[in-house]
Amino acid sequence: MKNFASSSFPLLLLIMVSSLACSKAENEVKPTLQETIEQNLKIELNATLHPLSTTDPSLPLNDLDFLGNLGNAKIVGMGEATHGTQEFFQMKHRIFKYLVEKQGFRYLAFEYDLGGCMALNELIQSGQGDIKAWMSQQMYFWTWRTEEVLQLFLWMQDYNRNKPDAEKVHLVGVDCQFTSQSVPQLVNLLSRYDNNFASEVSNKLSSLVKAELYKGENFNSIQQARNGVLPQINEVGRALDERAASISQLTSPAYYQQIRRVYETIVQAEIIQYSQIINAETSFNFREKYMAENLDWIFSQYGNVKVALWAHNEHVAKNDQFVSFGTKSLGGNIQAKYGTAYQVIGFSMGSGDFKAYNLTNNRLETMRLDAPLANSFNDQFTQVDEPRYGVKLADLQKRYFWNGRLSSSRPFLSIGAVFNAQQVENYFYTIRLDQLYDVIFHFDNTNPSQVF
Incomplete structure (x- = not known):
């Protein structure tokens, strides 16, 4: 009896370990298909984006070298997701300075x-x-x-x-x-x-x-x-x-x-x-x-x-349905004539402050967007490690998961000179991002422009 117990102990131990391992595996929560897709979108965007070292126009422009191909364009549109965001204006200043000093605009x-x-x-x-x-x-x-x-x-x-x-x-x-x-x-x-x-x-x-x-x-x-x-x-x-x-x-x-x-x-x-x-x-x-x-x-x-064009995202976008109206935008009219000689930079934000005319009290105020609309392009752009960056959509289209994402329409933030904080969802328009813009500059957080 003693010999039997001794010889059986290793076998019993193996059975117990195997049982615990099986129990642990069964308790693990596997990621859903959607979670897997979102994780891969994050990985691909992290690998494609170009971090921005600053928004200060007085500092070096080396971080904008990825825009070199814009020198082949006749017109470069520079948008803005709101009419009152400091970072958008400063970055457009930097982009124009880069186009002048490096590309002959x-x-x-x-x-x-x-x-x-x-x-x-x-x-x-x-x-x-x-x-x-x-x-x-x-x-x-x-x-x-x-x-x-x-x-x-x-x-x-x-x-x-x-x-x-x-x-x-x-x-x-x-x-x-x-x-x-x-x-x-x-x-x-x-x-x-x-x-x-x-x-x-x-x-x-x-x-x-x-x-x-x-x-x-x-x-x-x-x-x-x-x-x-x-x-x-x-x-x-x-x-x-x-x-x-x-x-x-x-x-x-x-x-x-x-x-x-x-x-x-x-x-x-x-x-x-x-x-x-x-x-x-x-x-x-x-x-x-x-x-x-x-x-x-x-x-x-x-x-x-060579001309750089400064206007709102909605104006510069290569759009046949300007702000849901059945008319071509400024950018849509330009593209119809100049084709690929017209390149467009759109701007995105996740959350933050900005200047706008408050529709609830009829005053110009500092307004706030607490978070982007769920499942919007803006929401997706906030999921990566960099707080501010530029990305060429043609490069994203070469990535498997982003190619699929860009082929579908999703909400994208567009605030003009007025804003109603009680109806935030109305400022996210469903669009095909890759059909309207060539480059996106994104900022996780923003500050208001300084009006005088």
């Missing part, structure tokens, strides 16, 4: 009225004048009246000092929502040709030097106001046509084209403002189309140049 097309930017560009070109004072007194959009945008314009002004004209950088507006700055700029340009004619134009268009052309409670009153405005605009247009040869001869053909383009934005603004009251959806169509035309004018005016 010389023109910044800006989401601001062409006439206003033309006046501001004179300060940038001459190196004279107080840019901040101009912005404080003239720039009617709080979205651009920020320290971050000011630093960009000051850098452009400083960059131009002691450089020949061929190497200088230029600011050109592409927007056309208002006439309040375009009319004075038109008069200013004409005064260099003929003071008397400039005065005549000023008198005819004086009623347009205001933010809103039309106010009224009914269609008849608005239409009556328009019947008073249109003849004045059209009369100035005919006068410019009659003097085209004379203006071109006494100044230059290019100078006349500047005059003509400023006038065209007055025509555009009137149509947009009228449409905003009569049919808001139609006004979106006009504005996106006109901004594309104004950008295209840069090439007819200045030749074979």
Whole structure:
């Protein structure tokens, strides 16, 4: 009996160990298929992204070298997920600086009225004048009246000092929502040709030097106001046509084209403002189309140049359905003409603070996004180790799991100048990310822009 027990002990021990091992294996929780996919998405994104060392435009640009292929583009769109985020503005400043210093870009097309930017560009070109004072007194959009945008314009002004004209950088507006700055700029340009004619134009268009052309409670009153405005605009247009040869001869053909383009934005603004009251959806169509035309004018005016375009994500995106309306975005119109010569950088955030007009109390405030919408692209971008980075979507498409993810539509954050914190889900639009953007810059956390 003793010998039997001794010889059986190793066998009993083996059985007990095996039983415990089986019990442990049975108690292990296996990851679900979705968890496995998400983990692989994280691994692939970590292996593809390019960390950003800083957002400070004054520091070296080496971390942006992965954008080298953008030098082959004719136009590079630079978006922003909100109109009030410090990191977006600073990074766009860095990107434009990189494009200028490394890729030969010389023109910044800006989401601001062409006439206003033309006046501001004179300060940038001459190196004279107080840019901040101009912005404080003239720039009617709080979205651009920020320290971050000011630093960009000051850098452009400083960059131009002691450089020949061929190497200088230029600011050109592409927007056309208002006439309040375009009319004075038109008069200013004409005064260099003929003071008397400039005065005549000023008198005819004086009623347009205001933010809103039309106010009224009914269609008849608005239409009556328009019947008073249109003849004045059209009369100035005919006068410019009659003097085209004379203006071109006494100044230059290019100078006349500047005059003509400023006038065209007055025509555009009137149509947009009228449409905003009569049919808001139609006004979106006009504005996106006109901004594309104004950008295209840069090439007819200045030749074979490279242009960086500054606007909101929704504007620069290569989109056929702008903000859910059945119209092409500015970027969609550009892509239709320039194809792959147009490349777009979109911006993403996970959470953080930003400036916006609070719709619940009608005030400009620092607002907050606590977390991205679950299963959104923004949510996916926060899952990796880097808190801020850039990634080329073409590189992600080479990864197995991300190729599948990018082939489907998911929510992506888009906040403009206004925000309602009680309806956060309304600011996530379902899109095919790879069809709208070429590069994404993501920030896990953000700070508000500094409005002055």
